[in-house]
Amino acid sequence: MSEAIKQLAVRTALELGAGAVRVTSARADEESRRRMQAAFARRDFLCWSYDDEYARRATDPRELCRGARSVVCIALPYAAPAPRAGPLRGRVSNYAWSADYHRRLRVLLDAVAHAIDEAAGKRVTTVACDTRPLAERALAARAGLGWIGKHTNLISPGLGSFVFLGEVVTTLELPQDESLAKTCGSCARCVEVCPTQALRGDYTIDANRCISDLTQRTGAIPISMRPLIGDWVWGCDLCQLVCPPTREAGPLGGAHWAPLDQEVGRPALVDLLRLRSSAFKKRFEPTAMGWRGAAVLRRNAAVALGNALDRSTVGPLAESLRGDPHPMVRGHAAWALGRIGSPAALAALRGQSNMERSDEVRAEISMALQPFHSSPGVCSTR
Ligand code: B12
Ligand code: SF4
Ligand code: SF4
Numbered sequence: 290m291s292e293a294i295k296q297l298a299v300r301t302a303l304e305l306g307a308g309a310v311r312v313t314s315a316r317a318d319e320e321s322r323r324r325m326q327a328a329f330a331r332r333d334f335l336c337w338s339y340d341d342e343y344a345r346r347a348t349d350p351r352e353l354c355r356g357a358r359s360v361v362c363i364a365l366p367y368a369a370p371a372p373r374a375g376p377l378r379g380r381v382s383n384y385a386w387s388a389d390y391h392r393r394l395r396v397l398l399d400a401v402a403h404a405i406d407e408a409a410g411k412r413v414t415t416v417a418c419d420t421r422p423l424a425e426r427a428l429a430a431r432a433g434l435g436w437i438g439k440h441t442n443l444i445s446p447g448l449g450s451f452v453f454l455g456e457v458v459t460t461l462e463l464p465q466d467e468s469l470a471k472t473c474g475s476c477a478r479c480v481e482v483c484p485t486q487a488l489r490g491d492y493t494i495d496a497n498r499c500i501s502d503l504t505q506r507t508g509a510i511p512i513s514m515r516p517l518i519g520d521w522v523w524g525c526d527l528c529q530l531v532c533p534p535t536r537e538a539g540p541l542g543g544a545h546w547a548p549l550d551q552e553v554g555r556p557a558l559v560d561l562l563r564l565r566s567s568a569f570k571k572r573f574e575p576t577a578m579g580w581r582g583a584a585v586l587r588r589n590a591a592v593a594l595g596n597a598l599d600r601s602t603v604g605p606l607a608e609s610l611r612g613d614p615h616p617m618v619r620g621h622a623a624w625a626l627g628r629i630g631s632p633a634a635l636a637a638l639r640g641q642s643n644m645e646r647s648d649e650v651r652a653e654i655s656m657a658l659q660p661f662h663s664s665p666g667v668c669s670t671r
Contacts, residue, residue, distance in 0.1 A: 298312075308448040315354070333495050333497065359458075361405075368539065370540050372386070372551055381522060381523045391419060402459075414459045415457075440480075441493070442529060479532055482527050516595075569583035592621055595629070606626050
């Protein structure tokens, strides 16, 4: 009976687009708890309110579902060909440029849970994906869905790492799968390509340095990190794009995961800098970029423009410095103008330095102008 229910769960998930399905026990995982607690003690996740108690709960699926005995772990491939690049266009990561994956994954997980419940004749499941306290990668690795790579993502054989993870936790005892005895070996391509040195090469990450974290946080981006972000305006895929098993797998996601349109997949930076709530609602709210509001995207556009170093964007940046309703965006526009450093950019910064009311933005303006203050006997190098 339990084998038949497992096969039903697998069949249902595969029919709805899953690339792989495996089952593990719902017992607490001491090894993962220890690894997570060590990561939090190293302060690798400062933007996340994670602590020892979170690690304990996240590594014990019975906290999500009383009496749980098994977890059905599902990998949903989403890789799609990248949209056309172009000058002064920002880069969006593959996971965010299509319709928000949470909805599609939820439909799949609910269907699997429903099939299990029907077969059991009562409610025996609960589902999780991304937002619930569950160590999804560790569970998937224990189920043998793949192995955790040095970029810290789960790599599934034949599918690569561009897979979303979701789980159906159940009180039924289902036959378990074995974990894979696999590692990255001597490969270190992801570690080498990471522009911010977020990856240590020992299968851990300093998430505070990860572009994905930096572009999704709601507060200011540290000045030292801004130049390293390049043209990314949401998330980052660099460590996965070079990953051999992920490259070999190719774009398995299919048409569903293609960019909603060019302006979502590769947005024009100046338009993004001017993004207001009506356009945000229409264009970005249906995607995973809709979670943090329009100001975060305008801030990210300012950073990407500060890295593009194109004088034609001084006008829009000056307009943002003078008029953006959000002080964080005005502050990052000031930084971008300082990076460009042309006479017009400096004039915009000086013009605004006495007008600006926010202390935070005035501090950004003053830092942006600092390299250009010439003192007696010292020549500015910019
Ligand atoms: C917080 C978070 C982030 C943070 C922190 C990322 C991180 N590396 O933890 C930020 C914003 C940076 C982020 C970025 C991304 N994320 Co994210 N994120 C999460 C979230 C919500 C929690 C992760 C977490 O708890 N981290 C804390 C660390 C300590 O725990 P952990 O990574 O889960 O597990 C570690 C330990 O368990 C330990 N471990 C345990 N057992 C073992 C055994 C061995 C042998 C080893 C080596 C290690 C090990 O290693 C694990 C990996 O470090 C999960 C969803 C979830 N609930 O799990 C999604 C999730 C991890 N993210 C996901 C995705 C898609 C991404 C991005 C690819 C998006 C993007 N393109 O920008 C990037 C990838 C960046 C990267 N290199 O990791 C997917 C990953 C899918 C996959 N194939 O692994 C998840 C699972 C969401 C989902 N449901 O699909 N994310
Ligand atoms: S997502 Fe980008 S910044 Fe983050 S670890 Fe990978 S390469 Fe580095
Ligand atoms: S790039 Fe190499 S080291 Fe990094 S996760 Fe992929 S296989 Fe592992």
